[in-house]
Amino acid sequence: MTDAAILHSCADGIARVTLNRPDRLNSFTAKMHEELRDALGMVRADASARVLLLTGAGRGFCAGQDLSDRAVAPGDAPVDLGASIEANYRPLVLALRSLPMPVVCAVNGVAAGAGANIALACDIVVAARSASFIQAFCKIGLIPDSGGTFFLPRLVGTARAMGLAMLGDKLSAQQAADWGLIWKCVDDADLASTVDALLVQLAQAPTRGLVATRRALHAASGATLEAQLDLERDLQRELGFSADYREGVGAFLAKRPPQFTGR
């Protein structure tokens, strides 16, 4: 038994971080935020980590903010949600988007509120068929946070983003995949093996190239074609000096599998 709200391990180039408050559907408390911050800091500093898996323990992925921490007694001042976002959710999303390795999210169950949008902040999202995505914010008078208003229209278009955000309907994992919100939906029994295969593939991939790919794709929606071409040129120049590029070309010409090191 452990009272850790976050589980963290790293082996064979694969870092794993698990949200671990299953009886509360892994909803966020201040303690969980603190432990997650520490875990992501360790992953970032671990030169052996080539890919990160983020997932949840139990039947849910994450139900967003723990609302029992938001109950206000009559006469008490309400919690400053802006301060909470500034201290916790904003840095979390930015940390996930800037890790020097690809981030896979295995959505093992319901992802609601900030939980849904933290999943969307990851690079590759695979969901179990029984999982769902709920922009639950509208049911408590809030807006989608943790990047929701940024990710949703970019991923599914404004009409669907508006419907999801204003209605708070449960979007099935299959529908999320069909709409392009996530990479894929797989049968529950296949989630672990599908994700493990992805993790092995990504742990052996040319990490710097993947991180630069993420950077370029994220830059694209706000860039002109000229600016994007400039960025591609600059990133390609950097990668052209990398050990992995040299290895990739050498392996291709020698007709052997490449041995990338992430450098």
Ligand code: T3D
């Ligand atoms: O506050 C700030 O800092 C600003 C940032 C806000 C970010 C946010 O995420 S706001 C949105 C917060 N989240 C929600 O509004 C979602 C609330 N949860 C639900 O709507 C439902 O639980 C789900 C749709 C996610 C799942 O429904 P279901 O029927 O599968 O499970 P359940 O029975 O509702 O939940 C299981 C238990 O987890 C239950 O406890 P119990 O009755 O067994 O003792 C439930 O109360 C608890 N739980 C689920 N979500 C939360 C939670 N407890 C606290 N906070 C939660 N968010």
